[in-house]
Amino acid sequence: xxxxxxxxxxxxxxVARAIEARxxxxxxxxxxxxxxxxxxxxxxxVNRSTVREAIRVLEQSGxxxxxxxRKKLYASMPRSRDIAQRLxxxxxxxxxxxxxxxxxxxxxxxxxxxxxxKRCTDExxxxxxxxxxxxxxxxxxxxxxxxxxxxxxxxxxxxTRNRAIQMSRQPLGDLFYPPFHAVMSRLNAGQRLLxxxxxxxxxxRAHDEKQAREWMEKxxxxxxxxYELANLDMGGQVGMPTR
Numbered sequence: 001x002x003x004x005x006x007x008x009x010x011x012x013x014x015v016a017r018a019i020e021a022r023x024x025x026x027x028x029x030x031x032x033x034x035x036x037x038x039x040x041x042x043x044x045x046v047n048r049s050t051v052r053e054a055i056r057v058l059e060q061s062g063x064x065x066x067x068x069x070r071k072k073l074y075a076s077m078p079r080s081r082d083i084a085q086r087l088x089x090x091x092x093x094x095x096x097x098x099x100x101x102x103x104x105x106x107x108x109x110x111x112x113x114x115x116x117x118k119r120c121t122d123e124x125x126x127x128x129x130x131x132x133x134x135x136x137x138x139x140x141x142x143x144x145x146x147x148x149x150x151x152x153x154x155x156x157x158x159x160t161r162n163r164a165i166q167m168s169r170q171p172l173g174d175l176f177y178p179p180f181h182a183v184m185s186r187l188n189a190g191q192r193l194l195x196x197x198x199x200x201x202x203x204x205r206a207h208d209e210k211q212a213r214e215w216m217e218k219x220x221x222x223x224x225x226x227y228e229l230a231n232l233d234m235g236g237q238v239g240m241p242t243r
């Protein structure tokens with residue numbers, strides 16, 4: 001492992017990229033102990049302070065961890081939650097609009113519903129039914145309905161057994177939270193939401209991929225109409241979720 005001089009790029013970022021590349025290539029396995037900062041500095045031909053800053057970057061991104069109360073360093077793989085948070089921030093910083101977010105949801109959620117219908121287990125069905133039961137009890141509570149809607153879509157994604165879908169929709173779900181709560185606060189749409197969720201769940205339970213996809217498409221389209229009825233701007237920029 002060596003570091004090449006790259007014009008304009010700080011040395012600590014080059015070190016971080018070199019270590020990250022080895023972890024991604026499984027040359028350093030997750031949970032494998034890393035050499036000390038002194039050893040890494042000697043191997044890479046950089047100062048120890050450069051290695052220390054690189055390790056800080058890698059810890060923030062989830063590629064390196066420390067045992068509580070100990071100085072030993074271990075390789076790790078970023079958790080999906082950490083990745084989602086970084087993507088959420090990136091979309092906010094790039095001023096993604098709600099319309100762009102909605103289009104992404106319209107592309108992804110019907111595919112997730114079809115995947116759930118294809119691969120769901122009895123455990124998935126029980127979790128979805130529990131969510132529906134809670135939704136029926138929360139029709140007058142916009143905040144609870146918002147939480148339950150996000151949970152419903154998370155459960156559908158989990159039932160796909162497709163990690164790419166699960167990881168892709170997580171930041172979208174986070175960013176969807178504030179606009180969805182705004183709609184539910186302004187419109188009496190709880191019954192419409194429940195009706196859609198029940199039909200999606202029925203199709204998933206029956207392993208009917210076509211119906212699951214179609215009902216999810218209707219559900220996402222209906223939300224767009226609700227957003228416009230609530231006099232909210234589709235062209236407005238998404239913001240960081242506050243929950």
